[in-house]
Amino acid sequence: MTELTHPLATVPQDELVARAEADPLRPRFHFVSPAGWLNDPNGVSHWDGTYHLFYQYNPEGAFHHRIQWGHATSTDLVTWVDQPVALEPSEGPDADGCWSGVLVNDGGTPTLVYSGRAEGKELPCVAVGTPDLLSWTKDPGNPVIGAPPAGVDITAYRDHCVWREGSTWRQLVGSGIRGLGGTAFLYESSDLRSWDYLGPLFIGDASQGDPVDTDWTGTMWECVDLFRAGEGSLGSAPADGAPDVLVFSAWDDGETRHPLYWTGRYSGDTFEPEALHRLDYGGRFFYAPQSFQDESNRRVMFGWMQEGRSDAAMVEAGWSGVMSLPRVTTLAKDGTLEFAPVPEIEKLRRSHVSVPGHVMVAAGTSVETGVSGHQLDLELDMQLAPGAEVRLGVLTSPDGAEETLIVLSRAADGTPSGTLRLDRSRSSLDPDVDGEDKSGPLPMTDGRVHLRVLVDRSAVEIFANGKPLTARVYPTMGGGRVTLAATEGSARLLSFDAWTMAGIFDSTRNLIPEG
Numbered sequence: 001m002t003e004l005t006h007p008l009a010t011v012p013q014d015e016l017v018a019r020a021e022a023d024p025l026r027p028r029f030h031f032v033s034p035a036g037w038l039n040d041p042n043g044v045s046h047w048d049g050t051y052h053l054f055y056q057y058n059p060e061g062a063f064h065h066r067i068q069w070g071h072a073t074s075t076d077l078v079t080w081v082d083q084p085v086a087l088e089p090s091e092g093p094d095a096d097g098c099w100s101g102v103l104v105n106d107g108g109t110p111t112l113v114y115s116g117r118a119e120g121k122e123l124p125c126v127a128v129g130t131p132d133l134l135s136w137t138k139d140p141g142n143p144v145i146g147a148p149p150a151g152v153d154i155t156a157y158r159d160h161c162v163w164r165e166g167s168t169w170r171q172l173v174g175s176g177i178r179g180l181g182g183t184a185f186l187y188e189s190s191d192l193r194s195w196d197y198l199g200p201l202f203i204g205d206a207s208q209g210d211p212v213d214t215d216w217t218g219t220m221w222e223c224v225d226l227f228r229a230g231e232g233s234l235g236s237a238p239a240d241g242a243p244d245v246l247v248f249s250a251w252d253d254g255e256t257r258h259p260l261y262w263t264g265r266y267s268g269d270t271f272e273p274e275a276l277h278r279l280d281y282g283g284r285f286f287y288a289p290q291s292f293q294d295e296s297n298r299r300v301m302f303g304w305m306q307e308g309r310s311d312a313a314m315v316e317a318g319w320s321g322v323m324s325l326p327r328v329t330t331l332a333k334d335g336t337l338e339f340a341p342v343p344e345i346e347k348l349r350r351s352h353v354s355v356p357g358h359v360m361v362a363a364g365t366s367v368e369t370g371v372s373g374h375q376l377d378l379e380l381d382m383q384l385a386p387g388a389e390v391r392l393g394v395l396t397s398p399d400g401a402e403e404t405l406i407v408l409s410r411a412a413d414g415t416p417s418g419t420l421r422l423d424r425s426r427s428s429l430d431p432d433v434d435g436e437d438k439s440g441p442l443p444m445t446d447g448r449v450h451l452r453v454l455v456d457r458s459a460v461e462i463f464a465n466g467k468p469l470t471a472r473v474y475p476t477m478g479g480g481r482v483t484l485a486a487t488e489g490s491a492r493l494l495s496f497d498a499w500t501m502a503g504i505f506d507s508t509r510n511l512i513p514e515g
């Protein structure tokens with residue numbers, strides 16, 4: 001039995017697992033930890049045909065403390081097998097936690113680069129794995145970088161992006177420079193152990209905008225992730241003109257937490273930014289994303305869907321944190337990123353309802369969908385007239401008092417722009433949960449919208465014309481009706497398909513036996 005070390009760790013593990021499993025709000029087809037706390041995806045990768053998902057994990061309870069690396073594997077990105085914890089804090093530079101990092105292939109040796117936390121600070125550490133990636137040995141030389149760059153007044157220093165460039169390794173460590181903004185420090189190494197500091201890749205400007213703005217770049221960048229959006233690898237000439245993309249999670253010791261990305265060009269020494277974009281309109285509900293290229297060259301990204309309920313409610317529930325479904329990232333014609341859940345997810349589809357299409361929905365009218373459930377995959381095509389507003393309601397209670405509304409609208413002036421909004425004001429009768437509106441611009445042509453909505457109890461992932469909005473909701477689970485109505489103007493429903501979704505964990509899912 002694990003030793004309980006924190007004042008909040010009052011519940012033995014078997015009871016914690018039982019509580020987590022009994023919670024009707026716990027998603028069933030998203031990856032969740034066996035019980036306790038989960039945050040960032042780490043070391044996401046495809047290794048010898050197996051997908052690996054490591055994650056920030058505290059099995060002791062649903063609070064962030066003494067973080068370990070949980071580990072799960074998959075052959076299809078859909079169902080996951082729990083594996084033994086990969087990294088645990090031990091005496092030395094990670095005594096207080098093994099924070100976020102990545103997996104790289106060092107000439108065939110699986111190698112983790114992560115942030116060891118001790119004495120209130122984080123420093124880069126390395127661990128090597130057995131060929132099955134199930135057992136890990138920390139490098140005796142940890143931390144491999146002994147201190148942040150000298151002479152720079154930093155706000156924080158942690159999280160890693162590591163890649164091979166020619167004959168050397170490159171690494172970014174997320175940080176921020178006090179009085180300026182977030183940044184990532186660039187390093188070079190021949191052996192992943194001895195690193196030369198090359199300088200800041202590029203420094204954000206925290207004086208632009210302020211913390212309430214959904215695109216404020218923050219005073220620190222967590223979980224930086226740099227990749228080429230198209231053909232070719234970082235540092236090489238782009239064959240197709242595709243940009244490089246720097247994803248980061250804008251952080252501030254106030255409240256700011258949201259993922260953003262710059263498109264631009266990485267030259268080998270610096271990053272020349274072109275444009276800044278929001279990665280997910282749900283902000284903190286798709287936080288600390290990490291991506292990898294799989295063996296069929298898809299860029300696949302996971303993010304942490306954090307909770308919107310109180311700390312006390314999480315502890316009581318025995319679990320916290322959901323991993324997003326893996327989503328494929330592609331470059332849209334306008335130079336921004338587009339996202340879609342990996343198609344593999346479709347194998348969880350079960351009973352199918354096809355709502356008759358080619359129906360006009362006029363203001364004040366609704367469509368009888370006949371769809372209902374707490375685990376759903378919905379796919380709709382619509383065409384909105386100028387000025388139209390359409391609302392898709394999910395997790396709607398029988399009396400309609402509780403409802404989560406996905407609101408699509410098209411500008412009245414006929415310009416091709418629209419808005420995607422998630423109205424959570426009536427998602428839950430519980431007044432203590434986060435019910436803030438989330439929204440962002442919805443690109444459209446002739447008012448056409450392709451909408452995909454994945455509902456998994458308290459986890460909702462929305463993709464509208466490739467723009468994602470991810471969030472958490474806490475309905476009392478009385479009902480799961482799906483409603484569709486127009487509130488302004490009119491829209492043509494072209495097609496509407498709905499499937500119930502099977503769960504991915506059966507009753508045999510349990511903590512890995514110790515030893």
Ligand code: FRU
Nearest residue numbers: 040056067099100159222288
């Ligand atoms: C992001 C983050 C990382 C850190 C980890 C700690 O959510 O704060 O910056 O490495 O979580 O769990």
